Amino acid sequence: MKDDWSKYIISGIFSASITKTGIAPFVRVKTLMQIQTYHNTNNYTNLYDSLKFIVRNEGFRGLYKGNMINLAKSVPNYCMKFTVNEYYIKYLLEKNGCKHMNELNFLKLLEAGVLTGVIQTSLMYPIDLVRTRIIQDKQMLGRDISIPQCAREIVRKGGVFALYTGFLPTIISAPIYVGLSLANYQYLRGRDDILSNSFIAGSIAGISSQSLTYPGDTIKKQLQVNGMNSQKYTGLIDCIKMMYRTNGIGGFYRGFAINTAKAAPELGLKFFVYELFKQYL
Numbered sequence: 001m002k003d004d005w006s007k008y009i010i011s012g013i014f015s016a017s018i019t020k021t022g023i024a025p026f027v028r029v030k031t032l033m034q035i036q037t038y039h040n041t042n043n044y045t046n047l048y049d050s051l052k053f054i055v056r057n058e059g060f061r062g063l064y065k066g067n068m069i070n071l072a073k074s075v076p077n078y079c080m081k082f083t084v085n086e087y088y089i090k091y092l093l094e095k096n097g098c099k100h101m102n103e104l105n106f107l108k109l110l111e112a113g114v115l116t117g118v119i120q121t122s123l124m125y126p127i128d129l130v131r132t133r134i135i136q137d138k139q140m141l142g143r144d145i146s147i148p149q150c151a152r153e154i155v156r157k158g159g160v161f162a163l164y165t166g167f168l169p170t171i172i173s174a175p176i177y178v179g180l181s182l183a184n185y186q187y188l189r190g191r192d193d194i195l196s197n198s199f200i201a202g203s204i205a206g207i208s209s210q211s212l213t214y215p216g217d218t219i220k221k222q223l224q225v226n227g228m229n230s231q232k233y234t235g236l237i238d239c240i241k242m243m244y245r246t247n248g249i250g251g252f253y254r255g256f257a258i259n260t261a262k263a264a265p266e267l268g269l270k271f272f273v274y275e276l277f278k279q280y281l
Contacts, residue, residue, distance in 0.1 A: 013079060016079070018273050019269050019273065021064075021071070023266045024067040025063040026258055026262040027070070028054070029050040029054070030259050030262070031255070032044045032136070034221040034254050035132070035140070035225050036140075037246065037247055038222050039136075039139070039140045043139070058137065058138075066134055069131045073124050073127040076124065077124050080119065080120045081182070084115070084119055089104070092112060096108070100190075102190030106187050109183035109187055110179050110183040112183070112186075113180065113181070113182035114176065115179075117174055117177065117179050125163070129164070129165060129224050130154070132221055133145070133150050133224065133228060136225065140225075158227075166220045166224040170216070170217075170220045173217065174216070176212070180205070180212065181208075181209040184201075185205035188200075188205065198272045198275045199269070199272045202272060214256055214259060215253065218251075218253070219240060219243070223239055
């Protein structure tokens with residue numbers, strides 16, 4: 001059991017580090033697209049022009065702005081996600097008298113995934129909040145801000161609970177995303193055809209789950225930057241109403257095309273690297 005624990009953690013570390021660094025520029029562009037309407041700017045319209053705009057204004061390093069804190073969130077996130085999910089599935093196997101994972105039905109796999117999502121989302125949210133705020137460009141922020149400075153300002157203005165600004169839409173959508181992605185992946189891995197390949201299964205699992213939960217992620221991002229320089233929204237409902245009134249349904253899907261384009265390599269690589277290192281160890 002001890003060996004299994006360390007194997008899951010080490011595999012999760014490699015999976016997070018390689019995956020998140022590889023897709024960091026796409027993540028930043030997607031996030032900037034999601035929050036630019038809050039700042040009434042329109043500098044990020046498509047992937048190519050957005051990448052050019054970042055390099056022109058911030059240099060090549062700008063493509064990876066926020067990547068270190070993203071790794072600080074993602075490494076424990078991935079370790080927690082895979083480890084909690086693996087052990088809960090083992091529990092379900094013993095509880096239901098099953099010997100193999102493909103004997104569990106989809107709802108059981110979804111149960112394990114959602115539980116994993118609730119735990120990781122609750123523990124890692126403050127880091128996610130800080131990451132979203134520092135990933136903004138200089139025009140949005142009006143200044144440069146460091147990770148410690150950002151965290152201190154959040155606590156100084158609103159207390160410790162302010163580290164969970166925008167948490168409500170996240171705790172609704174994120175566990176569903178994690179649950180669906182893990183459950184779909186485990187379900188596909190249990191098949192006997194080409195879909196059982198870890199890269200293909202991970203890609204399908206990622207695209208399908210992200211498509212369903214993307215609006216919740218956009219709302220979360222808008223609420224996370226709310227109140228930094230000015231208070232635009234009074235709460236969750238006000239945020240949804242104003243976003244819809246200003247940009248319609250499309251406002252909730254800003255950056256969706258880029259997110260879908262990166263979902264296959266990101267999720268596929270994540271599960272592929274995890275399985276690779278788990279087998280090697």
